[in-house]
Amino acid sequence: MEQLTDLKAILHSKRANIYYLEKCRVMQKDGRVLYLTEDQAEKRYWNIPIANTTVILLGTGTSITQAAVRMLSSAGVLIGFCGGGGTPLLSATEVEWLSPQSEYRPTEYLQGWMQFWFDDDKRLEVAKYFQQRRLAFMQKVWSSDRDLQAEGFYPDDMAMEKAIDQFHSKIDSALNVTELLTGEARFTKQLYAYAAQKTKHKEFIRNSDAEDLANEFLNHGNYLAYGLAATTLWVLGIPHGFAVMHGKTRRGALVFDVADLIKDTLILPWAFISAREQATEQEFRQQCLQSFTKHKALDFMFDTVKQMSLEGVHL
Template sequence: MEQLNPSDLKAILHSKRANVYYLEYCRVMQKDGRVLYLTEAKNENQYWNIPIANTTVIMLGTGTSITQAAMRMLASAGVLVGFCGGGGTPLFMGTEIEWMTPQSEYRPTEYMQGWMQFWFDENKRLNVAKQFQQVRIEFIKQTWTKDRDLKAEGFYLDDLDVQNALDGFSQKISHLNKVGDVLLAEAAMTKQLYKIALKCTGLKDFSRNPEQGDLANDFLNHGNYLAYGLAATTLWVLGIPHGFAVMHGKTRRGALVFDVADLIKDAVVLPYAFICAKEKMTEQEFRQQILQKFTEHKCLDFMFDQVKAAALSSAHGDEA
């Protein structure tokens, strides 16, 4: 078999990669120059190939182990790895979002340097936070306009409640002068979107609580962690450390991961968490649905575009 060079494994741009894997009850290993996972069946062991050159994130759930050789190959292909609980949540490392990132000193420098040019100025940092919220609203509008499955479930952009939630938040943003106020306004909009999702799906008695244990909350948790994986990949590839957040707090590890994941969460994860809860899907079915929608709506591309634009824009001194 022809051996691959590490450079060959980076041929597919991270922003164009299609796969996010959650694995459980298996052993991840290297064999004949490929990364495989081994499952133990009753009478035989089965090997399954992982196409690492087209993979962004691997989440290792309950009952998994990984060899040093496999980890070395995943690192050479630029794949992020996280250990997590059953079903994909939570990521271990306390309650923070943390990923085992490949070691590479040859990532771009211009994005980190551009980020630093505005980050230490509180007003410029606030403007980027507000810019992120505006493009978040635009992504909801873009996604809900195109997605036929959402329309079939009653999620319409011209619904009066949807317009009030999005336009009201958009108009508020330009007048806010503190990051804390932006966070409060964002939370209020998300609550409105929860109510709209409840109305569309006919679910009752929902309150957002990650520990609640009902399907809607579990699916929101699960989908959010998948979005965090894409956000962590975006930041690692562009060379921007997680700590340089614009909204979620300078002291929390993973803070910028939350900021970037928020760009796409309300557009994709929120409605499908309620739709899949209504249909009583399994976690695996929900995960496949979300990953399909991430690919369909080019969520990873969108994250890359917005973070690069924020890092390279020279207009951070202006009002967002």
């Protein structure tokens, strides 16, 4: 029991690491979780600090032992299986999350969520609140992040200011989730155009199956955000199926709702910047993780979901 307590000593909202692994074996050895890489010359073992890790993505050519899964579960680390580069192997395949099993997670957040979720009007109001928080986070981050500003990303640029104002109006006037999704799709399209213009990326079209670097980095970065969202919901004990915006027919849709809080703010601009710089996947991933930590993305997700769990019924 002492070991389990130590492994969970760091709150999930404060953990710093996300791992993407490929062509290696993950195992437990001497009370630690390691991954083994092999080449013709030698074998190398690398330690994973599981107490300070939120998500591990296992890409192509990986295997994991039962003992390693048991230790990761004890530390509350989510495991995701994905294709190469952190994105699905096939376009129709979603990342599958293996959630640590614990019957001692809080119940108050799920109970609060369910109090409003079956009411269509209240669920719409929560969806609107999520989008408002998303815009507020973008304005806050882009107004203070000097690295993004050095690349020309400002929330008060004429084009961005107009797009944000239009989306705010659409959020306020939306009578149902379909109208809200329509406004969100238009706003995202404007963001792509803005980022493409700032990074001189000609004729960009968002296509998750495309093989250009910008699209590949968007796919990769989005799945990092999905990992944070899945972690947030698991820790708070809220099942992924109780979405407020992306539809009740998709089993994991609430993950997409929560990931949207930070995705466009932190992933989208760096995907375009990294593509222009011809960065490697590892360099892009490291930039995303630095941004998550710098702007306390996981804290923001936790605060937003907890607030809605406890206050959504009063909207």
